[in-house]
Amino acid sequence: MATVLGEVLARLLPQLDERQRRLTLGAAARVLGYGGVRRVARLAGAAESTVARGARELGSDLEPAGRVRAEGGGRKLLRESDPGLVAALLALVEPDQRGDPESPLRWTVKSTRNLAAELTREGHRIGSDTVAALLKAEGFSLQGTSRTTEGARHPDRDVQFGYINARVKEFTAAGQPVISVDTKKKEVLGDYAVGGREWHRAGEPVRVRAHDFPEKDAQKAVPYGIYDLAADAGWVSVGCDWDTAAFAVATLRRWWEAEGRHRYPDATRLLITADAGGANGYRVRAWKKELADFAFATGLTVTVCHFPPGTSKWNKIEHRLFSQISTNWRGRPLTSHEVVVGCIGATTTRTGLTVHAELDPGSYPTGVTVPDHVMDRLPLDTHAWHGTWNYTLRPEPLAPEPPAVSAEFGRFPVGDKAPAWLHHPSLTGMEQPDWQDLQERYRRYLADYPPIMIPGKKTGPGTGSRYLSAADRLLVGVLKARWKIHNPPLAALLGTSQARITEAVHEANRILDALGHPIPRGAITVTTADQLASIAGHTLTSDEPAKISK
Structure with missing residues (x-):
C-alpha cells in the first residue's frame, strides 16, 4: 500500500x-x-x-477563498522594508524637480539597469525589474520628446491665422484658386540611408553607405511644391540648382500654364499662402518682383498671405503633400533626380491626392538683387492688416522710372551713391567724354569677366543698401590711385563702410590693369573730403557727412 x-x-x-x-x-x-x-x-x-x-x-476553512497562503505571508515589499527607496529613485529620475541637480545620472540614459546600479551603490539593494515596477506605480512610462514648444510667439500670430482662414474662405467661395507653396527639405542624391522600411526578402536589405556624410560636390534635389487646396492636387518641381525666388515663381508659372488655368478658366485672382522665410519669405524682394512679373503675364491679381514666423507646420502643403511624399519614398535611397521625380509623382492617398512631378534643369543663381527704385515701382498694395505679411500684386507693368536726376554738383546720379561732383575732371584727371568711355569699358569688362560667384554672396562689393554700382567702384579706384586718399572720407561720401571701399579699390585696380589704363598721380596727397571738394571747386554742405570725416 x-x-x-x-x-x-x-x-x-x-x-x-x-x-x-x-x-x-x-x-x-x-x-x-x-x-x-x-x-x-x-x-x-x-x-x-x-x-x-x-x-x-482540512475542513477548518482557515484560508480565504482563492488564496494559497495566509494573508501577510511572504517577504515584505522593498518600498515597505526600505522607506527611503522611492524617494531615492525619484531623485535620480527627476533631478531638476525633486532631487540633487548634481545627480550622477543627470546626463546619462536613465535605463532601469543604470538606476538599479546607482541605487545599489547608494545602499538600496534592488534589481532592474523592481525599479520598473516602482516607476510604473509612481505614474512613469517610457515616452519620447513631444514637439509642442514653439519658442517666442508673435503677438499677432493667432489673429494672422484667422485672417488667412478668412481669405481662404473668401477665395474658395468665389471659385478662385487657393494654393499653398513651400520648399521641401533638400535631399542629397546617392546611396545614402533613408528613414523608414520597405518590404524585401528576408536577409536582403538594400545596401547603402555606412555613414550619411555627403561627398564633396554631391548633387542635391530641391523639391519646390504647390498644393491646390480645393482640388487636393500637388505640383512639384525638382530643381538641380539653388532654391531661389526665381525658381519658386518658375514652378508657379509652370503649374498655372499646365494645370491652373485649365482647372480655373474663369479665375481673375489667386491666393497664395506661404511661410515667413525661405525663397518665398515676406522679406525677399526678388520673390515680390518675380510675382509682379507673373501677375502681369497671366493677368491674375495675386494675393499673398504669409504665416507668422515659426509656424510653417500649419501651412497646408506640409501635412497634406510633403508628409505623404516622405512616406512614399521611405526606406528607398534617392540615387538620382529621376528617382526623386518618380517617387513624388507616384504619391497618392486614399482620400484622392494626386501629384505631378517634373525635373527642372534650369539655372537659378543666387545674388540677384532688387534695388530700391525697382521696389518702389512694383504694382504692390499692402493690406490694412499687417502689410508686411499680407499684400496684393496687381496685373500691371512696373511704374515708369522717375526722370533722371540732373548731374549738378552735390546731386546723386540715378543708381549711384557717389555725388556728381566727385566725377569732376579735376578729380578724375579725364574730361567727360574720356571718363564716360572708361566707364563703358569698365562695365563691358565686368560683363565679359564676371567675378567668381560665391554661393550666398552678392556679386560686387556690398549688399543691399550698401551696394556700390560699377560707376561707384571705378570712381573709388581712380580717386584712391590718383590722390591716395584714406578710406574714411570716401566711405562717408558714398554712405557705405570702409570694407566696401577696400573691396571696390581691389576690383578697380585689377580691371584698370587689365584694360591697360594707368591713372595719373595727383599733385598732392589728399587726406580729407574738404580737400577733394576744394579741388573740384565744390563746397561741402552741412548735411554731407563727409565734412566731419578725418
Missing part, C-alpha cells in the same frame, strides 16, 4: 499548487491514522510540518 500511495503522490503533487499539495498530503496522513504524518512526509519528500499543517487545515 505504501508503494501505491507513493506512486500516486509522485504523479499528483506536481499538478497542484502549494495549498492543494498541503491539503492532499494532510488528507493522506489522516487516512493512515497514527504515524501517518511521518509516513506521508517520507513518501512525498516533504517536511512533516507541511503535512501536519495540511491535516490541520
Whole structure:
C-alpha cells in the first residue's frame, strides 16, 4: 500500500499548487491514522510540518477563498522594508524637480539597469525589474520628446491665422484658386540611408553607405511644391540648382500654364499662402518682383498671405503633400533626380491626392538683387492688416522710372551713391567724354569677366543698401590711385563702410590693369573730403557727412 500511495503522490503533487499539495498530503496522513504524518512526509519528500499543517487545515476553512497562503505571508515589499527607496529613485529620475541637480545620472540614459546600479551603490539593494515596477506605480512610462514648444510667439500670430482662414474662405467661395507653396527639405542624391522600411526578402536589405556624410560636390534635389487646396492636387518641381525666388515663381508659372488655368478658366485672382522665410519669405524682394512679373503675364491679381514666423507646420502643403511624399519614398535611397521625380509623382492617398512631378534643369543663381527704385515701382498694395505679411500684386507693368536726376554738383546720379561732383575732371584727371568711355569699358569688362560667384554672396562689393554700382567702384579706384586718399572720407561720401571701399579699390585696380589704363598721380596727397571738394571747386554742405570725416 505504501508503494501505491507513493506512486500516486509522485504523479499528483506536481499538478497542484502549494495549498492543494498541503491539503492532499494532510488528507493522506489522516487516512493512515497514527504515524501517518511521518509516513506521508517520507513518501512525498516533504517536511512533516507541511503535512501536519495540511491535516490541520482540512475542513477548518482557515484560508480565504482563492488564496494559497495566509494573508501577510511572504517577504515584505522593498518600498515597505526600505522607506527611503522611492524617494531615492525619484531623485535620480527627476533631478531638476525633486532631487540633487548634481545627480550622477543627470546626463546619462536613465535605463532601469543604470538606476538599479546607482541605487545599489547608494545602499538600496534592488534589481532592474523592481525599479520598473516602482516607476510604473509612481505614474512613469517610457515616452519620447513631444514637439509642442514653439519658442517666442508673435503677438499677432493667432489673429494672422484667422485672417488667412478668412481669405481662404473668401477665395474658395468665389471659385478662385487657393494654393499653398513651400520648399521641401533638400535631399542629397546617392546611396545614402533613408528613414523608414520597405518590404524585401528576408536577409536582403538594400545596401547603402555606412555613414550619411555627403561627398564633396554631391548633387542635391530641391523639391519646390504647390498644393491646390480645393482640388487636393500637388505640383512639384525638382530643381538641380539653388532654391531661389526665381525658381519658386518658375514652378508657379509652370503649374498655372499646365494645370491652373485649365482647372480655373474663369479665375481673375489667386491666393497664395506661404511661410515667413525661405525663397518665398515676406522679406525677399526678388520673390515680390518675380510675382509682379507673373501677375502681369497671366493677368491674375495675386494675393499673398504669409504665416507668422515659426509656424510653417500649419501651412497646408506640409501635412497634406510633403508628409505623404516622405512616406512614399521611405526606406528607398534617392540615387538620382529621376528617382526623386518618380517617387513624388507616384504619391497618392486614399482620400484622392494626386501629384505631378517634373525635373527642372534650369539655372537659378543666387545674388540677384532688387534695388530700391525697382521696389518702389512694383504694382504692390499692402493690406490694412499687417502689410508686411499680407499684400496684393496687381496685373500691371512696373511704374515708369522717375526722370533722371540732373548731374549738378552735390546731386546723386540715378543708381549711384557717389555725388556728381566727385566725377569732376579735376578729380578724375579725364574730361567727360574720356571718363564716360572708361566707364563703358569698365562695365563691358565686368560683363565679359564676371567675378567668381560665391554661393550666398552678392556679386560686387556690398549688399543691399550698401551696394556700390560699377560707376561707384571705378570712381573709388581712380580717386584712391590718383590722390591716395584714406578710406574714411570716401566711405562717408558714398554712405557705405570702409570694407566696401577696400573691396571696390581691389576690383578697380585689377580691371584698370587689365584694360591697360594707368591713372595719373595727383599733385598732392589728399587726406580729407574738404580737400577733394576744394579741388573740384565744390563746397561741402552741412548735411554731407563727409565734412566731419578725418
